[in-house]
Amino acid sequence: MASIQKRPDGRWRARYRDETGKEHARHYPRKIDAQQWLNEKTAELVSGNHIDPRKAKTTVGEWSDSWLTGYAQNRPSTVRQARVHIKHIKEAFGNRVLASVRPSEVKAWTVSMKDSGLADSTVYAIHGRLGQLYSDAVHDGLVAKSPISRRTSPSGGKQRPYVATTDQVWALHEAMPEGLQPAILLAAFAGLRVAEAVALRVEDVDFMRGVIKPAIQYPAEPLKTETSKTPIPISRDLAVELNRMPVKFGSETLVVSEWGRALAPYTLETHFRLARVTIAGLPEGFRFHDLRHYYASLLIASGLDVKVVQRCLRHASAKTTLDTYGHMFPDKEESARAAITEVLAARADSLRTKPRLAADSS
Secondary structure, three states: OEEEEEOOOOOEEEEEEOOOOOEEEEEEOOHHHHHHHHHHHHHHHHHOOOOOOOHHHOEHHHHHHHHHHHHOOOOHHHHHHHHHHHHHHHHHHOOOEHHHOOHHHHHHHHHHHHHOOOOHHHHHHHHHHHHHHHHHHHHOOOOOOOOOOOOOOOOOOOOOOOOOOHHHHHHHHHHOOHHHHHHHHHHHHHOOOHHHHHHOEHHHEEOOOOEEOOOEEOOOEEOOOOHHHOOEEOOHHHHHHHOHHHHHHOOOEOOOOOOOOOOOHHHHHHHHHHHHOOOOOOOOOOOHHHHHHHHHHHHHHOOOOHHHHHHHHOOOOHHHHHHHHHHHOOOOHHHHHHHHHHHHHHHHHHHHHHHHHHHHHO
């Protein structure tokens, strides 16, 4: 229901009720202005893009704080990362009304972040967080549409990971304290992440069948995704080697301190950095996580297809596997050329033999 009435003071009052039945009104000195406003609001209601005028005044900063309150139900590390991203967002747009941010401004903002020295992957993640904020704001009825799209998205950065050599992997293994050596094996030959490696328990490994079944990560928390629980096949020789510390210390975990107790990822990474500097050829930024790249290279070199590699690495999608390791897969162009050459050669042979067969028959 919408109407325009002239008030005793000569001003025109335009009013309407939204989809919830709530009344909204505004006063104008001219009837034509009141009618134009009413037409705009009626069109918004019909198209489903109506925004409560009071909610429309919400700023990016206010919505970010409100959004974080609901996001706090996620694991602490995930929330911490979101807070870091939102700090950058509030610095750029905190005082702006949500609906006032334009796509062109978002693109300029991503460029300025790159110019400030942030890595491409970091800028990409922050842009994605702003997209998440706006997507939820649209769902909550705070804005009609989001200024974030593929057109505003920066490059995520294409990084070819450093793959350690087999000699470097074994050198790292020998340079680590005895109780931490299984962690190198778990990363390089099973692809476990640091929080998964230090939390892996004896009960999570089927030593007879040669299967690792990741169940928790440090400190005894559920894994981030269901995909992370995918069983990992390992050789029996590796299973025997992994069981060495529990046999020696009677420990619940495979990776232990010098006293046979479980330890935190930070402790493992500290020892890893000390070992890394003693290994010739390893880059300064080489991390424990980079041993997963060695594991991926072994799988690919053995001829496994992308779906099998994806499953062993426990990636959520094959796209992630290809984006990271696509350059490692064998080049299929030469195989395609060889197949075509073989067909054409067979055709040429058949044409050469036809005149001979015709002559013999005559």
